[in-house]
Amino acid sequence: MPHWDHLLIDCRLATLADDGRPYGAIEDAALAWHNGAITYAGPRAALPGRAESLATRVESVDGAWITPGLIDCHTHLVFAGQRAHEFEQRLAGASYADIARAGGGILATVAATRAASEEELLAQSLPRARALLADGVTTLEIKSGYGLTLDAEAKMLRVARRIGAELELTVRTAFLGAHALPPEFADRQAEYVDEVCVRMLPAIAREGLADAVDAFCERIAFTASEVRRVFESARALGLPVKLHADQLSDGGGAALAAEFGALSADHLEYTDEAGVRALAAAGTVAVLLPAAFYTLRESKLPPLDALRAHGVPLAVASDLNPGSAPILSLRQALNLACTLFGLTPEEALRGATVHAARALGLADRGVLAVGRRADCVVWNVAHPAELGYWIGGTLARAVFVAGRRAA
Numbered sequence: 001m002p003h004w005d006h007l008l009i010d011c012r013l014a015t016l017a018d019d020g021r022p023y024g025a026i027e028d029a030a031l032a033w034h035n036g037a038i039t040y041a042g043p044r045a046a047l048p049g050r051a052e053s054l055a056t057r058v059e060s061v062d063g064a065w066i067t068p069g070l071i072d073c074h075t076h077l078v079f080a081g082q083r084a085h086e087f088e089q090r091l092a093g094a095s096y097a098d099i100a101r102a103g104g105g106i107l108a109t110v111a112a113t114r115a116a117s118e119e120e121l122l123a124q125s126l127p128r129a130r131a132l133l134a135d136g137v138t139t140l141e142i143k144s145g146y147g148l149t150l151d152a153e154a155k156m157l158r159v160a161r162r163i164g165a166e167l168e169l170t171v172r173t174a175f176l177g178a179h180a181l182p183p184e185f186a187d188r189q190a191e192y193v194d195e196v197c198v199r200m201l202p203a204i205a206r207e208g209l210a211d212a213v214d215a216f217c218e219r220i221a222f223t224a225s226e227v228r229r230v231f232e233s234a235r236a237l238g239l240p241v242k243l244h245a246d247q248l249s250d251g252g253g254a255a256l257a258a259e260f261g262a263l264s265a266d267h268l269e270y271t272d273e274a275g276v277r278a279l280a281a282a283g284t285v286a287v288l289l290p291a292a293f294y295t296l297r298e299s300k301l302p303p304l305d306a307l308r309a310h311g312v313p314l315a316v317a318s319d320l321n322p323g324s325a326p327i328l329s330l331r332q333a334l335n336l337a338c339t340l341f342g343l344t345p346e347e348a349l350r351g352a353t354v355h356a357a358r359a360l361g362l363a364d365r366g367v368l369a370v371g372r373r374a375d376c377v378v379w380n381v382a383h384p385a386e387l388g389y390w391i392g393g394t395l396a397r398a399v400f401v402a403g404r405r406a407a
């Protein structure tokens, strides 16, 4: 007779298992875990004994739906300050590129982030991570990219690691030194790319601060050949890559990401059919970032039909950042993915669980199945489609991280 730490009964499971059932749903179900790993996820009637005899703690959740913990696989959550004044400028007609060319945009946040101490940066960033955790996010990706010097980039990534330790949730980091050209390297882009590849990245890797390497491949940022240099350095250091690709123009980013076997290619509004085919062949996840599309009032949709036709896994993430996606809710990004990009609520939820886990290279989560991490959320909803239906608010009733109650 097994004996588990925790057993939830009177629940409905949206397992997100690929079993042909919508949401991988199991009605009148039970979910159990032991030492942080799921030991049972199935019909209550198939439990191997009386519920009370199976676990130290047995809890009814009154028929509530339970999903895997949500995974936000693309955020810029660590930064100082805010850019509401740029929001006003854009509403008055200025473009994102105009503001960037005038020294605002990313570089405005770079100045604020460089000026902040590590403690100040942590204090400003923790509330954003707590808000995501409170509404079901149990795994979080956090990028650097607002430091653009070795010390400031390392400071950001240390803060990201500390957020994971403080909130006891999983944080995966990405080095994004190739996010923008810092002012001290104005008109010296090639030299900055050298700085990123030769000095910054090896030092960041030596300190174990980055789980992956990202870059912004765009006309207002770095060219495909410059990104290729960054990716070659990452490969030499044994770090996986991901890419901000084809967001504002078709720069061949998706194809470049696929060439390097990237974990994911993100944004993709301007990716062409060849780029989609390359992603499919490489097994690279397409990460959709509808909040940036919405905030920048873009009009060119990602090639959803082609991505689906070629079987490219679709993930959905917040892109939480102070400029193009000042969004503090992954579930709100799910709503945008449905309303603006035409995803079904099930596709969107799969995009923030199974496919988001794959976009981070994490095979131990994203589905409610025996052996996976006991990251799960008990929701105050009557159907899992509500997770993408309601705009804003907090729907999570209980959030468990590796079987421990975290919110």
Ligand code: DI6
Pocket (backbone or CB within 6 Å): 076, 105, 106, 109, 179, 216, 244, 247, 292, 321, 322, 323, 324, 325
């Ligand atoms: N693409 C984006 O939309 C963000 N970064 C990127 O590579 C913008 C970040 C910012 O505006 O602060």
Ligand code: FE
Pocket (backbone or CB within 6 Å): 074, 076, 244, 319, 321
């Ligand atoms: Fe981003």
